[in-house]
Amino acid sequence: MILDKVNSPDDLKNLGLNELNVLANEIRELIVKKVNTIGGHFGPNLGIIETTIAMHYVFNSPIDKFIFDVSHQCYTHKILTGRKDGYTNPDNYLKYSGFTAPQESEHDLFTIGHTSTSVSLATGVAKARDLKGEKYNVVALIGDGSLSGGEAFEGLDNASTLDSNIIIIVNDNDMSIAENQGGLYNNLKLLRDTNGQAELNYFKTLGFNYSFVDDGNNIEKMIRALKSIKDTNKPTVLHIVTEKGHGCKPAVDNKEIFHWIAPNILDENGNMREIKPSVNTYNSITKEYILHKAKEDKKFILIGASTPGVFEFDKEFRAKLGKQYTDVGIAEEHAIAYSSALAKQGARPLFPVMSSFIQRTYDQLSQDLCLNKSPLAMLVFWGGISSADCTHLCIFDIPLISNIPNMVYLAPTNKEEYLKMLDWGVNQTEHPVAIRVPSVPLKSAGVEDTTDYSILNKFKLVSEGEKVAIIGLGSFFGLAEKVKKALQEKFGINSTLINPRFITGVDEELLNDLKRTHKLVITLEDGVLDGGFGEKISRFYSSSDIKVLNYGAKKEFPDRVPIDELYTRYRLKPELICEDVQKLL
């Protein structure tokens, strides 16, 4: 194998073009095998192998600095920068993160996982270089999809004013996670169709020098192009055309599905296994509801911000919605303002979003939405403690959303509550409503939920006991049930069980009532404690004799920590909670 000879980018520079091409194939094989084994970003990595090799061939990392947007396409970069053991040896498959990580290598500048940040970061690196009087190349690699995020525009607008070296490689594979959305993409198409020659050029309007490569999967062409702009002293965009999933037919034929894959999507022969949509999940019942509602009410509209896969909104599903679906691009800020206006003007919008990505839109939630009290319904998916990468944690949505005035944030605990809240949220006209979709398997209560959610902040008293009351929020209601059982078994305490359902307010009447016969209230929330739900309960009781124990995640960025370890760390286990209770009673 050629790869045996490559332990650092320096080793590349001794290879001939043929060897580089062989190397690309070796790397492709490793990535296909590894990602098909443990899951991960598939198409984006296969599409950028040749370009990454050319980058390391032409430039001198880590003296020259590479910044990968989202950095989900950094696998080849990792293989070439001393981390190939994470790809060649299955025992090491989990050794390195799927994103750039400075603690792994001096070739990684930043921990990155959210989109559209690379140009801003690169501009800062370039400016620091200039302030320090140093000389090197700063190279950002950003996908065409990521250009739809506002931060990318802000970065480009500022980068182009640098009177010095910065190189932005725009990796145009004519795909976001799904199809690209937005007027900009017609301009990219025009540039592709004219071999970069069209006068009308987005990057030139922002002031960049511009060049074009029609085949970014051709190492020779890429080397030539990069050499021609290396050491430029002008902000420069190199627009390259690559093929997402290059070299793997199923991935090329199914670009959206192969953006990120679960393990074993390919069979032994390298063919794609059939993917069946999930049944009896929160995703499946959400889709059913949406199709039903869209048919019944032509003012209903589903808004997406380029992550349809998270919710299993596949092509067929989207096609059924027609004009009742808008994908706005990777543009959560716009999504909120746009949806707020839709709601205000009498349409019935629904905006589903992943907890980690709602972070991109605090000001719009506050100003565009809640200040205007627009009756938008939002669904927050994947909220909760997990073993995720530190860049995709979903534990901060409660502090982010719930401390904004006028917002109604709901936490259902079962199928019927969820559907009732969803229907109420979509049809009511009074409040911005967000629903935290449970991140636990779908569970039916067996009876319809008849709650009127327009009566805000009314907690549900599930079973009345004494001494100890357990408030189990959303996904952690199941844990609350277990704690109740453990308290009964260990100490004979018949505790009170409460399903609060509302995150954004406290049920003062019920909480005051507890004071008569209870000494301790336990709160359980599947998210960070700081700024969260439990602290509101602590504040409520802080001047009373009731004691409170708050359970949730610590304020930190855990990185791929096994969930059981996190539960132990945060004492989110019935036996640990019983220990704490014992000390207090």
Next chain:
Amino acid sequence: MILDKVNSPDDLKNLGLNELNVLANEIRELIVKKVNTIGGHFGPNLGIIETTIAMHYVFNSPIDKFIFDVSHQCYTHKILTGRKDGYTNPDNYLKYSGFTAPQESEHDLFTIGHTSTSVSLATGVAKARDLKGEKYNVVALIGDGSLSGGEAFEGLDNASTLDSNIIIIVNDNDMSIAENQGGLYNNLKLLRDTNGQAELNYFKTLGFNYSFVDDGNNIEKMIRALKSIKDTNKPTVLHIVTEKGHGCKPAVDNKEIFHWIAPNILDENGNMREIKPSVNTYNSITKEYILHKAKEDKKFILIGASTPGVFEFDKEFRAKLGKQYTDVGIAEEHAIAYSSALAKQGARPLFPVMSSFIQRTYDQLSQDLCLNKSPLAMLVFWGGISSADCTHLCIFDIPLISNIPNMVYLAPTNKEEYLKMLDWGVNQTEHPVAIRVPSVPLKSAGVEDTTDYSILNKFKLVSEGEKVAIIGLGSFFGLAEKVKKALQEKFGINSTLINPRFITGVDEELLNDLKRTHKLVITLEDGVLDGGFGEKISRFYSSSDIKVLNYGAKKEFPDRVPIDELYTRYRLKPELICEDVQKLL
């Protein structure tokens, strides 16, 4: 007066061109007089009078919908839509908000005050119209400066894909609040210089139909242009050139100073009064520090996001910094990522920002900055409860910033602490540091602060007493001193006084120590309680016998409520706090 005949937009349609021009002058006179009396946005309103008249002449508001970006330029719109009494009668000068406000008029669609949102909102309005099968024009008016915000790009990128009517009037006065910053502005200049004919056209790259008016202060030209695009069924940009401050020489000559003015900037003869920079304020000592530091350390750099006036960073001051100052445009997201990279690469960036605008950048604070532990220093200005407009509240920065892992958020209480924290923040290399600049007059402690702030979360025990401990955060330390005095006088309690200084963590040792001789802890913070500092103290003590009283703002959007009324509402007065204490002890 022509204006006497104009009580609604309909009345405009009966006027001839000469009358419209007279009307413009009448309105100009009213705006100059009112704004010079009570303060407000001056230049932006004078520049857009003729265009606003033409808009109401050509379109039929409220059937046709107008959305004003930031809406700081809406005074003429208000005068023409039934609210002229707020401009003609000095007794009514405070009757209407300085921004669009749906509760005032059906001609105002949204409560708006932050930048770059109009295109997104307009797109939502247009899409709702299409879903409902209605027909009308949707018109957004956005300034050239606001185009630098990422949300504006996201909105344009999506708006251009609407297969129906939307009109974006780009009001190009070649100014942001200060000078425009960013590569885009060279393209706008090219378009101005070529009368809109240049092939290279930012708006066309995004897919818009485009037309150009060289003089947006000419009612006749504006009427003609608007008539030609009225009822278009294609997304259309109308790029108009206006003069900021039009018709008022001092405002035209000093565009930045006259963007927003305090009362009485003009004397009886309409000449500009001399503005003296403040002395002995947090602004003045910040500027002194910056100039000193920039001279001493060429790696130091000041970052701005287009609001230099907030910090009194005037032209002369900016010029002194040269390449050690970057204004990134109205682009807080980029500002954080850019600054994070600068800090990570060994430069020493300082980013001052207004509390209300830090809201535009939660995800960048979390991902680009804190996850990377970049040692950026930030200054958060104007944080605190105020009688501000509901769109510019500064009470949410503590929940927003302080619940992010790795962040160190500091609250100085006097000049010496502030300068020490500032110097430490700028020079240290371990943490993202934010400092909440006190919103009270500068006060000297008289002695140098020798604290080592690298020892995190160490509260300062200012005076040791018993029974009651008062924790007064930042700007509210003065209130804490008053409460201490009142407790002594009313109940003879010698209470303990604590200056926490750190917002982002609790001093467990000190707080535990209090348990021995105290029964009650009072927290005072100049911001919203929900998700804030006090709740952390409540959580800390929630399982102990210590009682806690948290004081701060309620979770709401107060709109121009007198501050004394808010202090009473929130019980932020020594006598009210004493009442609460009495009930507990």
